[in-house]
Amino acid sequence: MTTSYAGPEDPNPMGRRGAGPMAPQYNIEDLVQTIDRVRAGIESVIEGKRESVDTALMVLLAEGHLLLEDVPGVGKTMLAKAIGRSIDCSVRRLQFTPDLLPSDITGVSIYNQESREFEFKPGGVFANVVVGDEINRASPKTQSALLEAMEERQVSVDGTTYELDLPFMVVATQNPIEMEGTYPLPEAQRDRFMARIEMGYPTQRAELEMLEHHGAHDPLMDLEPVTDAGTILALIETVKDVYVAPPVRQYLIGIIDATRDSSDLRLGASPRAALHLLRAAKAYAAMQGRDYVNPDDVAHLAAPVLAHRVLPSTDAQLQRHSATDIIDGVVRSVPVPEK
Template identity: 55%
Template sequence: MQDTTMQAETRGLALPDEPDEMDAERFARLTDGILASITQVIDGKPDAVRSALITLLAEGHLLIEDVPGVGKTVLAKALAATVDADVRRIQFTPDLLPGDVTGVSVFNPVQREFEFKSGAIFAHIVIADEINRSSPKTQSALLEAMEEQQVTVDGSSHLLPQPFLVVATQNPLEMEGTYALPEAQRDRFMMRISMGYPDAASEALMLRQRDIQNPLASLDPLVTTEDVRRLIAFARAVHVSPAIEQYAVALAHATRTHPDLRLGASPRATLQLVRAAKVWAALDGRSFVIPDDLRALLHSVFEHRLLATRTAQGQRANSGDAVATVLENVADTVRVPVAGR
């Protein structure tokens, strides 16, 4: 297992052919290879790399928010490069139209009928670059696709390929030329993460590597779309006890009654928290979820969905502060078995 992973890490080569069955050993081998491959490009950001993989295997969508130039798009491209799948990038701009994303119906003069021409959303992995630079009308074109894995044009629905993942990047709202994502759009993202600036050693390594070649060019696909489906199915089978389910519900309910929040976590947020926790547990080599899995993910899964009250904003309190309070209070009032069973 270590030899195979080291090959993927040092040379970017595809892992050898595997049998159709997915067991814990193969799950670990494939996921370790993916993490090692992405780390070749994104050095010093293990949490961000792990979050990207968790989102893919939990069938969610990832929002990467940070200032320009810290590697948001590179992380999205690195994740896409590890999967042998259809990958498309959409550069969101103010003049981008909804039809550019979903597709349009075009009249065929030979057949004398309208036919559907698919848009850029029809791919396994879609990189929505600088998503908040487009108008709200164009942003809304993603709503149905991200929730229902289909698009509807002129009354006809068209299914998207599976697996389907949107990795969106956005600049902070105080940047020039940005539009705030609506609440419905933010709620469809399973996780929001920030890259942050690299440490001095990682930035120096980047200078040496990029001076020779683009590390993305050395990445080869490690898994197929069928492999990803099996990885997803394996993580989905991770056990969640009734006590853990109650704990997840209690965490979500606490945000809905928090005095500093005017919008709490939705039921979709609770569902996605548990799905992400299953993948977290599987990556740790466990077949069951424990409370620490939920706690480790709560900020990235809940924080971007919550809205602080005007009073709280005036006191410089934000949704992250509210999540921290929820973690502290709910952990003291909900009895959860340590072993998760």
């Protein structure tokens, strides 16, 4: 079987560059140049974490949400803030605590005695980039307040629906559930996040540079925006037109189906996971300068996109098999389509 992953010469005769006749026009080369500038700005703050930074930017271009999970003090919140500062758009930070209320996130209607009407006071979710710090320290009821906003880009309060500004991205940090004062994220909440990454400890060299540059000054304060929300929206439209050949789609579905049939998993990947994996692969391919997805893109992203959504079986847990290890094994078991 011979397959070209690059697709037809002109699969979209109207062009790949925007959502409409008045939209800014950007191609793959423009996307790569813009992302390079954003990456350089973030790496001036977060040193030695190229893979984590690229995953975060991929999620942004794929209209997803990012979950940063690791122990305290490794730069999770700093990365989230750096993403927001690199783009000239609105950024709000929500500190999740046990006493945080759902209305603090979505907003609340308050009665105005002068006008004798209820006025809506927007909550912290009304921003382009929402930094949810230590999301698993809030109660499950408060965590669920984000579900509608993350999936539908809107908030419903007292029977009224309020649209959120675009682009909209939630960058949430969480500590391992073994740590004191944490609540496990519900499955429905985890499934809303396109990808989960672990920051990990920096290398010795990167940590030495951090001590030198961050010891007396916060470089985050010097980080200037290198692009704006309108440009990001245009780049998102460019990503949507990245071509995915039918064999690559079938390969992706094969991986999703294999998670549902695996004896090491008691909960496989959802249809939303398949859609997120497809969108992530398109964004990843565009960041590599390609207008088509190949099977390696799908295989590379399977673990960060799927591992936090699945639940290992009891036997797998007893054998200390992590969700990431199981997903890696699933990917190896699925035949790669021929070129």
